[in-house]
Amino acid sequence: MFTTLSLRLRIFLFFAFLAAATSALAVAGLVLGYVRLGEDHALSAFVISGVIAVLAIFALTTWIWVLFDENVAKPVERLAAEMRARAHADVDDVIDHAPAKYLGDLGTAAAAVTTNLTETRNAMALAVGRETARLTTEKTRLEALLAEVPDGVLFCTPGHSIALYNANARGILGASEALGLNRPLRGLLRMGPVEQAYERLVGKDGDEGTDILVTTREGARLLEARMRLLRLEGQETERPGYVLTLRDVTEDMATHMERTHLLETLLKGVQDALPGIQGDAAASLATLAEATETRKGATDTGWWPMEHIAAEDLGAALTARLSRKGVALASDLGATALRCDGFAVTRLMERLALDWSGDGAREFALTIASEGDREAIVSLEASGDIPTAEAVAGWLATPLSPGMSGFTGANVALAHGTAILREPAGPGRSALRFALPLAEARPARPKRAVLYDFDLLNAEIPEDLAAAALRELNFVIFDTETTGLNPQVDEICQIAAVRVVNGKLVGAERFDMLVNPGRGIPAASTAVHHITDAMVADAPGVAEAIRRFHTFADGAVLVAHNAPFDMSFLRRREREIGRRFDQPILDTVLCSAILFGQSAEHTLDALCTRLGVAIPEADRHTAIGDAIGTGEAFRKMIPMLEAADLPNLGALIQAFDRHSRLIEHLN
Secondary structure, X not given: OHHHOOHXXXXXXXXXXXXXXXXXXXXXXXXXXXXXXXXXHHHHHHXXXXXXXXXXXXXXXXXXXXXXXXXXXXXXXXXXXXXXXXXXXXXXXXXXXXXXXXXXXXXXXXXXXXXXXXXXXXXXXHHHHHHHHHHHHHHHHHHHHHHHOOOEEEEEOOOOEEEEEEHHHHHHHXXXXXXXXXXXXXXXXXXXXXXXXXXXXXXXXXXXEEEEEEEEOOOOOEEEEEEEEEOOOOOOOOOOEEEEEEEEOHHHHHHHHHHHHHHHHHHHHHHHHHHHOOOHHHHHHHHHHHHHHHHHHOOOOOOOOOEEEEHHHHHHHHHHHHHOOOOOEEEOOOOOEEEEOHHHHHHHHHHHHHHHHHOOOEEEEEEEEEEOOOEEEXXXXXXXXXXXXXXXXXXXXXXOOOOOOOOEHHHHHHHOOOOOEEEEOOOOEEEEEEEEEEOOOOOOOOOOOEEEXXXXXXXXXXXXXXXXXXXHOEEEEEEEEEOOOOOOOOOEEXXXXXXXXXXXXXXXXXXXXXXXXXXXXXXXXXXXXXXXXXXXXXXXXXXXXXXXXXXXXXXXXXXXXXXXXXXXXXXXXXHHHOOOOOOOEEEHHHHXXXXXXXXXXOOHHHHHHHOOXXXXXXXXXXXXXXXXHHHXXXXXXXXXXXXXXXXXXXXXXXXXXXXXXXXXXHO
């Protein structure tokens, strides 16, 4: 029973028991003396003596307890917290053992132990530094590789949560608050095709992948997806995770539909005009065919997947393919940027060169020349006569890949809106030429960013959330700035949050939004957080901001410094937004009280100072600055809480109950 009480409370109870027991013994002695004396008139003297003795005993015991509490209990509690901070939170400052001067050598011994611990930890860090540097290099390579993949890439857990995504995934899926590490994929995609494909692949052996079409929840974008299971050696989960590559084909499909409609219109018009192909009917048919052809031409190249590619890359690829088949090619195309399907165009030119060489052409060369500022002319030249039109048509009708009878050179030319021209190229030489569009300037690429945590692939959160270890949970640490301190009448004017996933702060995933409170911001509040009416004039309203924050925080444990204050502003709007903040809520004020004792100062500044967390002065009293500072402090407190025998969420929430009066005092 008493082991769950704090040290100071146990000492207080000890002195209280000592005072009560000593007083009882003194009273018992006086009673025995009075009985043995047998003098009734002496009763008043014995009573007065007993009262004085009891008061003296309680006064002396209280005085000694106060001295003991100030000079022994509080220093011991503070010393334990300081040692725990240096053992678990990477705090390197030397312990100030002056407050423990009445504890003999305990203070200096604790300082020596923590100093030695710091030195040992630093030595170990140096020992693993070389290996860490190697792993960091590999990590950087992985980030660079995935950031440059043209498709969106998602690594997902067996439970369909996101363990990694690249910058292009954010571009394809949109800047949604539902996208983030350890967030469910169902918040972004309609899961029917994904789940069906996953179950189909899990039931098969081998490393087979599959292609699927999925739609986004927002905007109904159509995505072409490639799924492949991550069957890894030594995986700790029964079912594997998987990688999902995404490409947006919404516009491609719309173009396909437009072409189909146009062709159907043309065919129907021709069929309707055929029975009366005379007079005005013929003119009408000609007009319809001309109009349809004009419209069709604008979509000839729109449906084919095009890419920005350097002409020299086309030449290098063609040279390599032809050399393996015994045909030499001289190529000097330069860095001209073309918009085309590089694979298809390379296979087209390969087919032309191979068939032409079979007709006796030699000394092949590939050149390029700009034709205005919209297209370039690619020339495949060779020594020999100009091939006949029939021969070129036959080459273009030949499938470019075995087993793909519909994939011909003619298809590639049509998809690129070009035609193969036969022309002379100087004495004894001839050329096959076709036009390709020049690539327009690339739009700004998203900032290179790959967010991942491979440990999430093996993490299994217990169904009973209370039993989940703290470092396994997904936290959203948030802070608000308001127009005042009364949650009943004031409003939010800024809300910000960061994530702590798998015990690490994910700095790139943050929510930071100015909010239009729908009322003026008092000058006294602006002096604290520096937010003015002009800054929030065009910002989203309170309901919209809280709705978007709810999406960002969905499924995570909420954490704030003095959480009841911030939550009161959010919960006022639950009915209006039609959503509830029903997840667990943790308070770093109470975490601080558990670790450092209620007598310590528990402001955010004091907590960050104790844990070695620096909040830049310019960011203090801004929602995002305080959220980051609180997140860093909470991240460091997780191992300290576990060391304090609070290994899971349920134990921590129970411990909060013993310190709830501290929150009541703050509010």
